[in-house]
Amino acid sequence: MYCLEFAGDAVDEPMAALEAERAAASGVERVAPGLATARGLRIDRAPTLAYTRRASELIGRTTADVGGAVAVLEAASIDRTGSVAVRARNVRSTADVSTAAAERDLGSVLVDRGFGIDLDDPDHELRAVFADDVCLVGWQVAERDAEFGSRAPTDRPFFQPGSMAPVDARAYLNLAAGPALPEATVFDPMCGTGGLLLEAGLIGARSLGSDAQWKMARGAAENLAHYLPDARWDVVRGDATALPFDDGIADAVVFDAPYGRQSKIAGHELEALVGGALGEAARVAPACVLVADGPWEAAARDAGWTVEARFERRVHGSLTRHVHVLRRA
Known part of the structure; x- marks a missing residue:
């Protein structure tokens, strides 16, 4: 499963979901403002989408609170090593959550598992995306060109x-x-x-x-x-x-x-x-x-x-x- 973070406004989301399904993903389902899940993903095509900002390999889904995100990560089996950066996002400020606290607490879990923190050039990026009452946690696998x-x-x-x-x-x-x-x-x-x-x-x-x-x-x-x-x-x-x-x-x-x-x-x-x-x-x-x-x-x-x-x-x-x-x- 994958997490898709949409660009644009709320009115753009139906088109963003269909664009993703046509060009890069399968089984796309909108789950919260600005967020969708997908059963499959052509990772090489995801960066060419216009209205999908990022895609992540989904670790788990929980409620939109830091404790829930930490519990998902602690329960996850992780077969990665190296350095990591943790990025948390509150989509359109729709969730009652501190992204700074999420990054700190999730980072602590990964440090305990032997990861080093590198915010500039990490080997892996963990994303915790909060929207409304949903949080999706995953490893980023694709990102739209920032200059696009x-x-x-x-x-x-x-x-x-x-x-x-x-x-x-x-x-x-x-x-x-x-x-x-x-x-x-x-x-x-x-x-x-x-x-x-x-x-x-x-x-x-x-x-x-x-x-x-x-x-x-x-x-x-x-x-x-x-x-x-x-x-x-x-x-x-x-x-x-x-x-x-x-x-x-x-x-x-x-x-x-x-x-x-x-x-x-x-x-x-x-x-x-x-x-x-x-x-x-x-x-x-x-x-x-x-x-x-x-x-x-x-x-x-x-x-x-x-x-x-x-x-x-x-x-x-x-x-x-x-x-x-x-x-x-």
């Missing part, structure tokens, strides 16, 4: 306003292509500046994109060449409703539809554009994530998709993203 969220779209060689944040792009890619990663081909038929394609390449997938505007296709290629000089990627100019690609060319399609009901791209009204793109997506891949400023379930079903989930994510006062997780019917 600091990359900004404005840092790219080619930038346009409205570009998606990397953390969201990464999550949508994992939702769509997770089971096939890292040996996946991911296609974005409305690639814009290439943010989704960039995240696909960074987690090992082959990126394939198209855009109706030459400016965007060239800009996306510039960004991918800058960040992924040795990766597999291709970008072309193309109409999302009539793609110049063979059936089944990709493992997953991910795209961010234009916002605003009056949007017109390449001569298409928005409804015709999104509906046509969904139909072409079903031809080229078995899985899709559509991001839009409203619900498109009916159009997705008409195009041959089963809607497995839809999440609403508020970006700012005037924009809520609707994330549709689709599987070809």
Whole structure:
């Protein structure tokens, strides 16, 4: 069993759980605010998750108090040696517990068992995570890159306003292509500046994109060449409703539809554009994530998709993203 510590806010947790299950874990069950357990874990894939901050091999679960955590550790069989650091966390301050006391008392148990304490570069890290009335104790096995969220779209060689944040792009890619990663081909038929394609390449997938505007296709290629000089990627100019690609060319399609009901791209009204793109997506891949400023379930079903989930994510006062997780019917 494993402990998963989610990033983001409470409203992000359903999507975080599904992202983890699709891309790295099995049997994911949310057990407390910001916390879940998993029956299995692809440890090598866990650091590529967007909304899972850390994963630990679970030692035990108890009530959210220091004494309970100490009892779990004292009862555990430990086949590790070397140095250790103990980290305690009170998720969103939902538990009535002292993390300093937890670190001190758990550290004393490990010292009694022959471990040395090294807070800077330990051989092992023990985590005690408290949330609400639950405490999960485990050995950390994976951690998301601390610099991941600091990359900004404005840092790219080619930038346009409205570009998606990397953390969201990464999550949508994992939702769509997770089971096939890292040996996946991911296609974005409305690639814009290439943010989704960039995240696909960074987690090992082959990126394939198209855009109706030459400016965007060239800009996306510039960004991918800058960040992924040795990766597999291709970008072309193309109409999302009539793609110049063979059936089944990709493992997953991910795209961010234009916002605003009056949007017109390449001569298409928005409804015709999104509906046509969904139909072409079903031809080229078995899985899709559509991001839009409203619900498109009916159009997705008409195009041959089963809607497995839809999440609403508020970006700012005037924009809520609707994330549709689709599987070809």
